[in-house]
Amino acid sequence: MCTTCGCGTDEVKIEGGHAGHGHGHEHVHADGTRHSHEHLHGHGHENGHGHPHDPADGHTHAADEDPTHSHAPGVSSARRVQIEQDILAKNNAYAHENRQLLAGQGIFALNLVSGPGSGKTTLLCKTITMLAGVPVAVIEGDQQTSQDAERIRATGAPAVQINTGKGCHLDAHMVGHAMRRLALKDDSLLMIENVGNLVCPAAFDLGEAHKVVILSVTEGEDKPIKYPDMFRAASVLLLNKIDLLPHLDFDVDAALAYARRVNPQIRVIQLSAARGEGMGEWLQFLRDGMASAAAARLATVDGLKKRIAQLEAQLAGTPAQG
Amino acid sequence: MHEMSLAEGVLQLIEDAARQQGFARVSTVWLEIGQLSGVEPEAMAFCFDAVTRGSLAQGARLEIITLPGTGWCMACAQTVPMKEVFGECPVCGGHHLQVTGGTEMRVKELEVT
Numbered sequence: 359m360c361t362t363c364g365c366g367t368d369e370v371k372i373e374g375g376h377a378g379h380g381h382g383h384e385h386v387h388a389d390g391t392r393h394s395h396e397h398l399h400g401h402g403h404e405n406g407h408g409h410p411h412d413p414a415d416g417h418t419h420a421a422d423e424d425p426t427h428s429h430a431p432g433v434s435s436a437r438r439v440q441i442e443q444d445i446l447a448k449n450n451a452y453a454h455e456n457r458q459l460l461a462g463q464g465i466f467a468l469n470l471v472s473g474p475g476s477g478k479t480t481l482l483c484k485t486i487t488m489l490a491g492v493p494v495a496v497i498e499g500d501q502q503t504s505q506d507a508e509r510i511r512a513t514g515a516p517a518v519q520i521n522t523g524k525g526c527h528l529d530a531h532m533v534g535h536a537m538r539r540l541a542l543k544d545d546s547l548l549m550i551e552n553v554g555n556l557v558c559p560a561a562f563d564l565g566e567a568h569k570v571v572i573l574s575v576t577e578g579e580d581k582p583i584k585y586p587d588m589f590r591a592a593s594v595l596l597l598n599k600i601d602l603l604p605h606l607d608f609d610v611d612a613a614l615a616y617a618r619r620v621n622p623q624i625r626v627i628q629l630s631a632a633r634g635e636g637m638g639e640w641l642q643f644l645r646d647g648m649a650s651a652a653a654a655r656l657a658t659v660d661g662l663k664k665r666i667a668q669l670e671a672q673l674a675g676t677p678a679q680g
Numbered sequence: 681m682h683e684m685s686l687a688e689g690v691l692q693l694i695e696d697a698a699r700q701q702g703f704a705r706v707s708t709v710w711l712e713i714g715q716l717s718g719v720e721p722e723a724m725a726f727c728f729d730a731v732t733r734g735s736l737a738q739g740a741r742l743e744i745i746t747l748p749g750t751g752w753c754m755a756c757a758q759t760v761p762m763k764e765v766f767g768e769c770p771v772c773g774g775h776h777l778q779v780t781g782g783t784e785m786r787v788k789e790l791e792v793t
Binding site (some may be wrong): 437 | 701
């Protein structure tokens, strides 16, 4: 669950299967009672069933019964426990798992983020069409409906829709499930279209190579400083719908200056997904990213093969060859 | 930013620790929150109370340790304090700053029984 917006993950649905297993969830009844459930079906993420001792769960400890079973009579059982863990540790662990899976297959993965209506889905459809022949898969995140995934599938690319229900961002756990459902090809491109929201997705690593933030010129040019976390988390800014500039008061220089103030390193590509202007630079960025990911996989594979050859040579009792 | 899901993350870490280290109640939780993390301490405290209701951390005291924002100014070639992620360098007024500290969101310590 995320939010200032009061949203929850209770209703997460991933097309073609169930998403709600393997993690805890919590719901609140109309009367205010709150239940916590752990659903751990053992698919490798964690094990063990938690059972917090809580007065609200229907049983209490007798006054003389020390619930922590201290072995030192007379010594208070109150103690300090060092945690020193990032609050997003769980999500980050899933993201790490996704990143390893992607690296192992040489897949270049992008997390596309923006406010609603910036033209993400149109950009994706156009990109897939223009990259004809390149293997692309798409994970679509929306609160409701599978309309976006259907639009993607109409281009011929495989797509899986994640409906986050009340949730306002994708998290690494949902994306990991969707990735497995897509049967991704080696050395391919994976585009993850996040829920239209310039706030919450900033904090959630999905395992992608880059966050790509899309800002359209029909929005305010000050969005980068109104939503600085997102523009700081992204490494690429696509300024979309530039074909409409003649009809608008949008100040491109001001918008880019704001973006660079928040994130001096951000790479900017100006384009119009609808008219095709600037798409060449974007496609080149994708091809370069895919080439690097594929090269990294080969380097790893070659490196491992060399190591295996060395170890085999050692086992055979001959000196290893560098 | 999204304090409710962060508060749930805190509770998850506490519940995991309770399982591993065998404690039943949490009386105090210390968080380290960086000034540039986008987390509102007041919203965090509110959400923490809501999320921990009915849990082993119900009624626990939440202590938020604020860590200062710092950045590396490219022009001055030194570490300077930052108040916002897009802040100006207090020395030269420039914007070429790389955040180096203050984005932390950590559960530091618990007092448990």
